[in-house]
Amino acid sequence: MRSYSITTKPFGKQAILVEWPKEVDSEILEDIMSFVQFLKQHCLDNKIWEIVPAYNSLTLIQRSGTVVYQEMDVLLKKWYAEKTKTNSALRFLWRIPVCYEEEFGIDLADVAQRLKKSTNEIVKLHTENPYTVYGIGFLPGFMYLGGVPKTLEIDRKKIPRLKVKQGSVGLAGKQTGIYPQDSPGGWNIIGSCPIPIFDPRVEEPCLVNVGDQIQFYQISKAAYDLHKIEATVGIYQIEKVVLNA
Amino acid sequence: MLNVLKSGFFTSVQDTGRFNYRHKGVPVSGSMDAVATSKVNALLENDSDAALLEITMTGPTLEFEKDTYIVLGGADMNATLNNSPISNYCVYKINQGDILSYGKLSQGFRAYLGVKFGFKTESILGSRSQYVPITIDACIKDKDQLLYDPCPQFEPKIQALKIAEIADQKVLNVSKGPEFEILSDRDLEILFSKSFTVAKENNRMAYQLEETISQHSFTMLTSATLPGTVQLTPSGKLIILMKDGQTTGGYPRIIQLSTNSIATLAQQKSGETLRFKLI
Numbered sequence: 404m405r406s407y408s409i410t411t412k413p414f415g416k417q418a419i420l421v422e423w424p425k426e427v428d429s430e431i432l433e434d435i436m437s438f439v440q441f442l443k444q445h446c447l448d449n450k451i452w453e454i455v456p457a458y459n460s461l462t463l464i465q466r467s468g469t470v471v472y473q474e475m476d477v478l479l480k481k482w483y484a485e486k487t488k489t490n491s492a493l494r495f496l497w498r499i500p501v502c503y504e505e506e507f508g509i510d511l512a513d514v515a516q517r518l519k520k521s522t523n524e525i526v527k528l529h530t531e532n533p534y535t536v537y538g539i540g541f542l543p544g545f546m547y548l549g550g551v552p553k554t555l556e557i558d559r560k561k562i563p564r565l566k567v568k569q570g571s572v573g574l575a576g577k578q579t580g581i582y583p584q585d586s587p588g589g590w591n592i593i594g595s596c597p598i599p600i601f602d603p604r605v606e607e608p609c610l611v612n613v614g615d616q617i618q619f620y621q622i623s624k625a626a627y628d629l630h631k632i633e634a635t636v637g638i639y640q641i642e643k644v645v646l647n648a
Numbered sequence: 649m650l651n652v653l654k655s656g657f658f659t660s661v662q663d664t665g666r667f668n669y670r671h672k673g674v675p676v677s678g679s680m681d682a683v684a685t686s687k688v689n690a691l692l693e694n695d696s697d698a699a700l701l702e703i704t705m706t707g708p709t710l711e712f713e714k715d716t717y718i719v720l721g722g723a724d725m726n727a728t729l730n731n732s733p734i735s736n737y738c739v740y741k742i743n744q745g746d747i748l749s750y751g752k753l754s755q756g757f758r759a760y761l762g763v764k765f766g767f768k769t770e771s772i773l774g775s776r777s778q779y780v781p782i783t784i785d786a787c788i789k790d791k792d793q794l795l796y797d798p799c800p801q802f803e804p805k806i807q808a809l810k811i812a813e814i815a816d817q818k819v820l821n822v823s824k825g826p827e828f829e830i831l832s833d834r835d836l837e838i839l840f841s842k843s844f845t846v847a848k849e850n851n852r853m854a855y856q857l858e859e860t861i862s863q864h865s866f867t868m869l870t871s872a873t874l875p876g877t878v879q880l881t882p883s884g885k886l887i888i889l890m891k892d893g894q895t896t897g898g899y900p901r902i903i904q905l906s907t908n909s910i911a912t913l914a915q916q917k918s919g920e921t922l923r924f925k926l927i
Contacts, residue, residue: 412826415904418874420826425869455671455872457896462872466667538870540896543673543781547870547896583673584781601672603772603782609672 407434409483413472414462421479423459427549429535433491435461436614441486446478456613457538457547491647496533496616498642499581499596501572502627503529507595514557514574514591525593526621528555533616534579544583544601544609548617551579563589570595572619597622597631598639610641649713650767652792656708656750660787660852661767661794662891663699666775670895676875677777678891680852680914681758682907684722688762691719691739691806698766699776701788703759705917707750708788710761714798716742717764723756723915738808756915764799779892818843818920820909821927825877827868827900835861839903840924844886848918852892855913860884866900873897876905888913 407423414420421438423431435456442463443449453464463475503511503526515522534548541547551574559575564587567573571582573590582588583601596619601609611617622630633639652659662685665678679685679702689698701708707725720727720736727734727750734740736759742748748761769776772783780786788794831839838861847856863884872895873879879887879899888905889897890913903924905913916922 413824414826414872414901415823415874415876416906418872420871427869449668453668453670455895457871458869460869460871462874464670464872464874538896539671540673540870540872541894543669543675545673601781606773608669608674608773613671 405430405434406483406487407431409480411472411476411479413470416469417467418462418464419470419472419475419479421461421463425459427458427537429549431459432456432535432537432614435459436494436612437491438483438486440492442482446482455540457540492612492614494612494614494616494646495643496618496646497611498618498620498644499600500598500622500626500630501530501594501596501619502622502624503594504624504627506624507571507627508593510560510591511593514593517557518554520554525555528552529574529579529593530619530621533618536611536613536615536617539609539611539613542583542586543603544611546580546600546611546617548578548580551577555579557591559589560591563587567592568595570597570599572596594619595627597627598634598641610643616646650763650794650796651711651713652708652788652790652794653711653747654709655788655790655792656703657706658704658787659708660702660778661699661769662702662777663766663775664697665891666773666777666779666782669773670872673895674773674782675779675853675892675895677775677779677782677852679760680891681722681760681911683911684758684760685762687737687809687811688719688721688760689766691737691804691809692717692762692764693802693804694762694764694766698762699769700763700767701761701794703750703761705753705757707759709747709749712742712746712748713744714796715744716796716799717802717804718742718748719762721760721762723759724754725759726751726754727759735808737811739802739804739806757917758914763796764802765797768795768797818912819923819925820912821906822878822903822909822924823906823927825901825904826871827866827880828902830864830866830880830900831902832862840926843921843923846916846918846920846922850916850918852890854890854893855888855916857886857888859886861886864900868898868900870896870898871901873901874904876907876910877901878903878905890914
């Protein structure tokens with residue numbers, strides 16, 4: 404695996420930021436996630452430290468006490484140099500069902516018209532390739548997905564909606580994603596996912612990790628209704644494939 | 649049980665926060681004025697993460713069903729116990745049926761009510777702090793009942809504290825944020841010499857400030873944010889993230905408030921002015 408030139412910056416008295424080259428690049432993300440794994444296994448006490456990865460950065464936050472920046476800077480660079488010997492954590496490709504029927508994909512016809520394609524072509528493009536999870540934030544369980552095909556790039560809606568329903572699947576610019584809860588939003592809504600991506604009632608509320616991949620697949624309204632029931636009663640299992648076995 | 653007769657403007661259960669889920673987008677939450685709540689819990693000889701009520705602007709009316717001990721802290725809302733005035737940072741014995749109510753806000757913005765052993769509301773993902781969608785409600789409602797363990801007898805080691813109110817401190821101590829370097833000399837001068845006014849857009853997620861500094865076109869990839877992170881929008885607006893603030897963001901993080909300064913800011917309401925001091 405490639406090694407990068409990393410830099411650190413102080414981030415208040417309780418955190419330190421580590422940065423990789425400023426690029427959206429799945430190899431950089433993979434390097435970051437293998438460093439996270441190494442730090443968790445060999446370097447940092449998980450009861451004291453939280454690690455938040457996103458795109459080209461890693462933020463280490465200490466629950467209490469003060470981060471001595473100069474010391475951590477030296478340690479992090481030393482650990483990064485040592486890390487090449489370790490294996491990455493398992494990464495998964497999650498297969499996520501989406502119903503693109505008009506009832507849910509309230510902007511699908513409009514998106515098709517603006518991109519001069521049929522709705523079927525939009526669905527095909529959206530489900531063709533997997534997307535990489537570059538970050539989880541903004542809202543609990545909100546995934547920043549990268550890898551939207553150029554032919555699907557479309558401006559966000561001019562007037563945002565005050566309420567976008569939980570599960571809605573949206574498109575905006577280079578991004579696509581699922582609204583993990585009802586919230587205001589300006590993305591074009593092309594479908595709905597019947598299963599919750601974030602469930603606070605279980606110890607691991609969000610199964611997806613940064614570095615994983617998401618592949619959407621089309622389902623009928625009947626399958627949507629069934630999966631919704633299965634998810635509500637807790638028997639739905641999201642399909643997953645190990646990427647780096 | 650504590651019976652909520654009237655819930656007040658915005659009263660929520662908070663502890664020290666919900667840790668270890670920030671990488672899944674869950675804000676840390678917890679009491680906005682952690683300086684006040686640590687004193688309240690210390691006087692009650694509680695664990696430091698015992699849950700309290702955070703009372704914003706207008707207080708609730710509460711009825712205690714069991715004997716216990718309480719301490720108030722933070723903002724001064726002229727609280728009364730069975731219609732007799734009571735003070736902040738002083739241990740009071742509560743008898744079954746006692747009624748705690750609040751009057752006019754006279755200092756600060758967020759008051760705290762601590763109870764011996766803490767409130768025992770449901771803990772979700774390691775915290776009792778109310779935050780939607782982790783908890784069903786963002787705050788307590790009329791007729792809610794909050795569980796606490798009775799305490800018939802307690803002899804506090806310290807009965808009362810005399811404390812300079814934090815709301816009088818109008819200076820926010822900050823350190824450089826990761827994108828501090830994008831600030832021009834002129835922006836630095838404005839930032840650290842002028843005063844800034846708390847906008848009406850202020851809540852547990854973020855405090856916006858009315859004055860702006862220069863517009864910018866700096867772009868960055870989304871990265872982690874913390875409570876106390878000051879973000880600079882492209883139009884030059886300053887947004888200070890607070891305890892329920894989002895865990896990642898795409899705006900430059902120019903400065904970072906100290907823990908004590910987050911507590912100071914939590915006691916300010918719209919229209920009040922503040923200064924930043926680089927430490």
